[in-house]
Amino acid sequence: MEPPQRATQRWALGLEYRGTAFCGWQRQVAQPSVQRALELALSQIAQTETTVIAAGRTDTGVHASLQVVHFDTTAAREPTAWVRGGNQFLPDDVAIRWAAPVDEQFHARFAARSRRYVYLLTSAPQRPGLHAGRVGWTHWPLDLARIEAALPALWGTHDFTSFRAAECQAKSPVKTIHSAVVQQRGAVLRFDFHADAFLHHMIRNIVGALVYIGSGRQPSGWLRELIAQRDRKLAAPTFAPDGLYLAGIEYDREHQLPEQFVDPCL
Structure with missing residues (x-):
């Protein structure tokens, strides 16, 4: 038996x-x-x-x-x-x-009802050593006010083709970003993106565009123009993966999971 x-x-x-x-x-x-x-x-x-x-x-x-x-x-x-x-x-x-x-x-x-990613970015003449691999880096000085002025263009439901990787397998480029904010934390800029879902390389491509804006290479309105143009070739290069963190997954309360978000502070 x-x-x-x-x-x-x-x-x-x-x-x-x-x-x-x-x-x-x-x-x-x-x-x-x-x-x-x-x-x-x-x-x-x-x-x-x-x-x-x-x-x-x-x-x-x-x-x-x-x-x-x-x-x-x-x-x-x-x-x-x-x-x-x-x-x-x-x-x-x-x-x-x-x-x-x-x-x-x-x-x-x-x-999953939504997801949150955090990108940590440092701007300095020399590359990071202590936090190598854990933060993104640019040698260009960045203007926080210019970046803050650009971010509202991301809010809401849009076609994000301009920030979609060529190998992306998502059925639709239309996603809803609930919030996109930036904070200065010492020498690090902390970007927080909250959306229903994200396309392949979407955040890294957005951060690349924000670096162009913050460094003065493009105006703050460029982000809104890129969304409207729906053309990946017109946007900035894909930024480094180093500072990108999957930081939270939102589920219905009935599942009673212990955590829905963890801040990846250094």
């Missing part, structure tokens, strides 16, 4: 990671990815192969102060086993922040 099958439980995890050493979130052949590192660690705890699904795929060199994933397992484990045990098997630049049981209707990607 065979032993009874254990019921499948769906779990959500909150992660943080430094993306510098990875090819990005998504598992790829013969390249280190965050997804593969996490799956190997969880498989050790579950004692069976475990596959995870993330709220969003981050690119090579992009970080996360809060990425959310889910996975299904028949392994009966306490939340602390997934967190402490999983972290024991993860590389130093990836950590599980929390684990929470969720119902089978929860989906890390499709249940």
Whole structure:
């Protein structure tokens, strides 16, 4: 007589990671990815192969102060086993922040109502050393007032083709940005973007345009013109991934996840 099958439980995890050493979130052949590192660690705890699904795929060199994933397992484990045990098997630049049981209707990607990204940018004559890989950098002096004047052009629902990567697989370039703000924090400019979803390279392309505006190479109204023109070739080059952080995923309160946003302060 065979032993009874254990019921499948769906779990959500909150992660943080430094993306510098990875090819990005998504598992790829013969390249280190965050997804593969996490799956190997969880498989050790579950004692069976475990596959995870993330709220969003981050690119090579992009970080996360809060990425959310889910996975299904028949392994009966306490939340602390997934967190402490999983972290024991993860590389130093990836950590599980929390684990929470969720119902089978929860989906890390499709249940997400919105996402927040933060971009940290420093302007100095010399490149950063202490924070290399963790902040974007430009040698051009930037005028905060010029950047602040440009940002309202992003608010609302627009066709963001001018900021869309050629390899973007999104069905539509139309997205809704709930807010886009910038703050000066010491030597760092902190950009906070909150939207229903983002296109591939969308934030890095927007930051590239804002650097042109802040440095005086283009007027503040240029951002609005680019949106209207819907032509990627007319915009600034894609900016570095170094300062980009996936910082929050918004879900309905019924899912009762411990966190929805984590500020990636240095």
